[in-house]
Amino acid sequence: MMYDGRPIRYAVVSWIGSFTGILSIFALTYAFEQIPILKEYWISDNWVVAAAGAFGAQSVLVFALPSSPASQPWNCVFGSMVSAFIGVSTRKLFVVMQQLACSEDDLGCYADTVQPNLALIASALANSISIVVMHLTDSIHPPAGAFAYIAVNAAGKIRSLGYFYMILPVGIGSVWFVMLSWFVNKYVNMMADHLFSFKYEQDKQMEMTDGKKNQGYELDKNEGATSQNPTKCEEGLAKTKTLAIPSKLTNRKYPTGDGIGAWIRPLRKKQ
DSSP: OOTTSOOHHHHHHHHHHHHHHHHHHHHHHHHHHTOHHHHHHTOOSSOGGGGOTHHHHHHHHHHHSTTSGGGSHHIIIIIHHHHHHHHHHHHHHHHHHHHHHSOTTSTTTTOSSOOHHHHHHHHHHHHHHHHHHHHHTTOOOHHHHHHHHHHHTOOHHHHTTGGGGGIIIIIHHHHHHHHHHHHIIIIIHHHHHHHHHHHHHHHHHHHHHHHHTTTTEEEETTTTEEEEOHHHHHHHHHHHHHHTOOOOOOSOOOOOOSGGGGTSGGGSOOO
16 A cells, blocks of 8 residues: 555556656657658657656646546647647747837847746746636646646747647647556556455455454353344444455546547536
8 A cells, every 4th residue: 555545556557657658759759750741841850749848747647647637638638739829829929029129239139939038927928828718618737737838938849840839749749648548547457456456355355354253242241251242243244344345446537428528528418
């Protein structure tokens, strides 16, 4: 058991998901970067995903807290993409304002970066607007705020993408994380449950055996013999029934529903 009382297999499954997820997302985005038409029009550098650190936070959600509302597919994909769009738009807006306000003699007047004295307001504006939009679309996703922040304070790799940043790496990466986390949290978790459950069931059986001993009996001093106490006997049986509950799969599941409504939040049937 871990410090929070959860089985150790939770950590094992999360580690497998995060490790394979980060490795595969680098490989996936690099494969897209090698497509000729993308290299010609949008991508001028490789490994752009390395500049999008929000994927580290997203991996924690989808692999360690997959049942959280913020970890659901609609939140991961739409929340991330709309925040990336807002971040890029905010940066472009501030760049245009800078160019209109500066004179031709100013160095770096036509740079595509937000000036340091305006970066703080641009970052705060992009992040706060993305939160409002996520509220309105029911797509709250904490790493999405980082995608917006990164778009404003972007390195050259991200700035060169423009609005394509919301497609690669944000959109494609988020979709991949959702697909991989579904596989890991369902099938890898199932295998881990079987691997860890054998010892778990043995421990439970031992607890049940110990729990059955001398429960519901006490010494009657008047009669000098043991007599059954009905109240304690019922309590002992209740404890035994509790211990007899077999190991269950963890709650590593996405919300259930009919068809696409289980995956896209606005179409999900209300309870």
